[in-house]
Amino acid sequence: MTSLSDVIKKYQLQPRKEGKEEELEVGNSPFYIKITKDDVYKVRIELDKERLEELIEELIDEGNTKDxxxxxxxxxxxxxxxxxxxxxxxLEKQGIEIKSELTSSVMDIKDYLIEELEYLEEIS
Known part of the structure; x- marks a missing residue:
């Protein structure tokens, strides 16, 4: 059985805990996984907007295109x-009840990215 700490080690995630919430940073990505630990655990993906802006600037500086x-x-x-x-x-294998919010959180992120990249196109 793989535990949460095994997954954290496997992917070298950077955990941050605050109360019932745990955020797991995924490498140098602007995306992180947020787990809310309650009667039913909620799992979603969040976006660090500041990190996103830094990453986009780095990619532009390296000569990357919008695509x-x-x-x-x-x-x-x-x-x-x-x-x-x-x-x-x-978590499910450990008998923990999970409410996945992945679909809705990914849709929110994609909507934000579309707006951000349209803005990027306007200013470049």
């Missing part, structure tokens, strides 16, 4: 989703 930036962000988001599903499976 390159979209591909990079999609890969990072896909990685966060894969890890989140592994976390959910791990």
């Amino acid at each position: 390159d930036i979209i591909d990079t962000l999609d890969e990072m988001l896909d990685e966060a989703i894969r890890i989140a599903y592994e976390i959910i499976n791990s």
Whole structure:
């Protein structure tokens, strides 16, 4: 049985705890996994908007195109989703009831990214 701490070690996630909430940073990605520990655990993916802006600036400075930036962000988001599903499976195997908020949180992130990248196109 894989525990949450095993998943954290496997992917070298950076945990931050505050009360009932635990945030797991995914590498240098602007995405992180948020677990709210209550009677029913909630798992969602969140976006660090400040980190996103820094990352986009870095990618632009490296000469990446808008399509390159979209591909990079999609890969990072896909990685966060894969890890989140592994976390959910791990918690469920421990008998913890989970409410996955992955679909709604990913939709919110995608909407934000579309707006952010449209703005980027306007100013470049």
